[in-house]
Amino acid sequence: MWHGLVEAPSAEEVDVGKRSEPCRSLFQDDVEQLIPVELRRGRPNANVGQPPADRVVRQVRQEEKAPKLVDISAQRDGSLRKHVLVEAPCAAPRVLPGAEVRAKITATLGEESVPLEKRLLHGPKEHCWTAGSGAHCQLVELMVCSMHLGETSTATSSDQQLVADAGVLGNCANLGKVDFVVSLDAISACTVESAEDVLKWAGEQKASASCSLQQGKTQLALLKYTAICQKLAPRAGVEAAAMPGLDDASLHEAASLRLASRLNSALCLLRLGLWQDAADACTDILKEDAANIKALFRRGKALLQLGLPREAVADLAQANQLDPGNREVTQLLRQCQALLKKAADKATLLNEQRSKHVDKWS
Numbered sequence: 001m002w003h004g005l006v007e008a009p010s011a012e013e014v015d016v017g018k019r020s021e022p023c024r025s026l027f028q029d030d031v032e033q034l035i036p037v038e039l040r041r042g043r044p045n046a047n048v049g050q051p052p053a054d055r056v057v058r059q060v061r062q063e064e065k066a067p068k069l070v071d072i073s074a075q076r077d078g079s080l081r082k083h084v085l086v087e088a089p090c091a092a093p094r095v096l097p098g099a100e101v102r103a104k105i106t107a108t109l110g111e112e113s114v115p116l117e118k119r120l121l122h123g124p125k126e127h128c129w130t131a132g133s134g135a136h137c138q139l140v141e142l143m144v145c146s147m148h149l150g151e152t153s154t155a156t157s158s159d160q161q162l163v164a165d166a167g168v169l170g171n172c173a174n175l176g177k178v179d180f181v182v183s184l185d186a187i188s189a190c191t192v193e194s195a196e197d198v199l200k201w202a203g204e205q206k207a208s209a210s211c212s213l214q215q216g217k218t219q220l221a222l223l224k225y226t227a228i229c230q231k232l233a234p235r236a237g238v239e240a241a242a243m244p245g246l247d248d249a250s251l252h253e254a255a256s257l258r259l260a261s262r263l264n265s266a267l268c269l270l271r272l273g274l275w276q277d278a279a280d281a282c283t284d285i286l287k288e289d290a291a292n293i294k295a296l297f298r299r300g301k302a303l304l305q306l307g308l309p310r311e312a313v314a315d316l317a318q319a320n321q322l323d324p325g326n327r328e329v330t331q332l333l334r335q336c337q338a339l340l341k342k343a344a345d346k347a348t349l350l351n352e353q354r355s356k357h358v359d360k361w362s
Contacts, residue, residue, distance in 0.1 A: 068083070068084040069082070069084075070082050072155065073219070074220070074222035075222060075274060075277060080139075080142065080157065081155070082143055082154065083153060083154050084151060084152075085152045085153060085154055085181070087151060088148035088149055088184075089149075089150050093187055094146075094147070094148045095131050095144055095145050095146075095148075095184070095187055096131070096145075096227070097132030097208075097224050097227050098130060098131065098201055098208075099130070099131050099187055099188055100129075100131075100187070100188035101128070101188070102126060102127070102128045102185045102187075103126070103183060103185060104125065104185060105123050105124070105125060105126075105136070105181070106124040106125075106180070106182075107120075107123060107178055107180050107181075108121055109175065109176065109178065109179070110156050110158070110177030111177065121175070121178065124181075126185070131144050131145055132220065132223065132224055133208065134208075134212050134215065134217055136165050137164055138162045139157050139162045139163050140165070140180055140182060141220050141223070142220070143155050143180065143182050144182060145223060145227075148184070149184055149186070149187050150184065151183075151184050152181070152182070152183040153181075154180065154182075155182075156177055156179045156180075157177070157178065158176055158177040161216065163175070163178045195250075196250075198231055198254075199254055199257075201231070202228045202231060202232060202254070202257045203253075205224045205227060206224070206260065208224060209221045209224035209225050209261075218268050219272070221264070222268035225261040225262075225265040226265060228258065229258055229261050229262055229265065232254055232257060233258075259289075262284070263294050263298070266281040266282050266285075266298045269281060269302075270301060275306050276306065278298060279302040279303055279306065282295040286299070291322055293319045293323050293329070296316070296318055296319035297315070297319050297326075297328065297332070299315050300312040300313075300315035300333075300336070301332060303315065304335075309336045309340050309343075310340065312332075312336045313336045313340065316333040320333050
């Protein structure tokens with residue numbers, strides 16, 4: 001058998017004994033290494049850069065790249081993640097709440113025991129809507145608002161509040177775990193570069209977040225409030241609302257929008273049961289405004305849930321002093337004081353019983 005300029009005997013002509021197949025394979029692999037690459041590529045039916053047509057030589061198998069995991073939970077605590085199946089091109093624009101998007105959505109049951117033909121719940125179908133508007137379930141909205149143009153991702157959840165969507169899944173109370181695959185095809189221009197655009201966008205998103213909160217879509221509302229805080233956050237030592245090009249009234253409006261969004265973010269964290277995160281968010285506000293009644297009230301509420309009634313009473317008493325007519329503050333303060341009194345009475349009773357026990361055996 002001829003290999004270019006090198007003559008090598010055929011494997012069938014070589015007596016390799018009992019272990020013929022492994023030895024034959026090793027022998028021919030060694031011979032192939034002696035043949036110039038140009039000659040091997042010039043053989044009939046040999047593709048450029050591929051092994052010879054009449055022989056498959058050893059090749060290094062490349063390990064498959066694991067899907068990229070991205071946190072899409074509104075509070076960024078890792079409780080909800082997406083798998084990036086197809087990454088977006090470099091410098092691809094990212095979706096901002098309020099942008100018009102076009103994406104292909106597929107929903108399937110997450111139970112692998114169910115036959116594939118019965119797992120499909122929706123799609124693949126193309127949808128056009130405003131990102132973050134709540135037109136789709138919270139899981140899809142959270143996915144889209146974390147995506148870049150050209151990206152395809154998948155996420156799974158069995159939380160009915162996250163996957164409930166009248167437009168796609170309808171009543172999903174008994175569906176269990178649901179998988180969503182979203183492929184982002186287009187994003188409309190949603191520029192919020194100038195100070196006026198930022199202020200207008202922040203006002204629209206705050207109103208939209210309030211509607212989401214009233215509808216019980218807490219994760220989606222928290223996503224929007226967080227986006228507002230980030231857009232209106234201080235940069236390079238400049239004050240939070242000190243955006244050039246705005247008059248004093250607009251600057252005051254920007255500061256009010258950011259403060260309201262921070263307070264409402266704490267409210268969302270309370271509704272999600274994230275007591276420590278809510279307390280920390282209120283603490284950050286109180287560092288800037290120690291007399292903020294809502295921050296004192298919501299931190300007191302969080303501290304009470306954390307099992308710190310004394311600290312909660314301190315916050316609530318200060319809030320009650322600032323606003324004596326606030327019914328919510330008064331009720332929660334009385335509740336905390338009652339808990340402290342109950343704990344004190346219990347401690348007194350235990351001490352009395354302990355004293356009697358000591359006197360009996362003394």
